[in-house]
């Protein structure tokens with residue numbers, strides 16, 4: 001992740017400060033699908049603050065939370081076309097355009113938060129960010145949310161056989177599809193801003209998400225059962241439109257890169273704290289039946305899901321697969 005600025009800072013700028021007109025404000029429209037009081041929402045606010053501070057208000061970051069402009073089905077295209085300048089989609093969403101990003105969705109790839117942060121800073125992170133460029137996007141870095149948990153309306157999910165014939169809301173991702181197919185469950189991909197309703201109306205029985213997303217979108221009102229499974233990690237690539245970036249004056253690119261670095265370190269600590277705080281709140285609500293997977297149950301799930309790795313390795317490629325096996329061991 002850190003190598004990002006050195007890769008781009010020396011690229012020739014299409015304009016210098018004079019040509020772009022000092023005093024004219026550059027606006028970055030930043031669209032995302034979650035609420036403001038979430039790891040991503042809070043990171044976006046911190047980023048906006050730092051960019052404005054470091055550029056003396058020369059660059060303004062306008063935030064559009066709650067999918068008010070675009071949702072997962074169209075935000076990547078909106079970025080590529082320059083309708084917005086920044087988005088921070090989940091790994092799953094990015095994997096639709098750059099399949100290698102599937103590596104981050106593999107079940108039980110990360111033992112803990114440290115392993116996730118390590119992957120962002122390792123060659124895994126580097127490879128993934130570079131793969132965005134041919135698609136017209138610059139990867140500024142990675143923001144985490146947290147580990148995903150399983151929810152349902154049809155009883156507690158404790159053993160692999162409990163998933164059979166349930167219908168799960170998923171993000172559009174081949175890994176997620178493969179994961180639930182291994183458990184003989186059906187899947188349907190639904191954008192985040194329609195998840196509450198799809199659970200309320202029974203269009204889906206079940207889902208997977210972080211505590212923060214369950215809490216901030218009140219999904220605990222429409223899902224009765226929660227299994228603390230930590231089976232996969234939900235995180236985001238922070239992306240900018242490539243030609244927009246290349247036209248920015250050097251001084252603004254530098255300021256944005258610094259703001260991003262400052263935000264990311266803070267954001268990834270804050271994500272853990274936000275999930276922890278909202279976990280306490282969620283328990284206080286007392287609306288869900290909660291089960292924490294035992295180590296034995298966890299290894300049952302892990303065994304049942306191991307074939308997913310083979311199923312998607314051709315999309316991910318050898319180098320990344322080896323890196324993730326190494327991280328797991």
Ligand code: LMR
Nearest residue numbers: 033034090191192209213
């Ligand atoms: C989801 O759709 O469940 C997540 O991707 C939402 C998000 O961006 O955290």
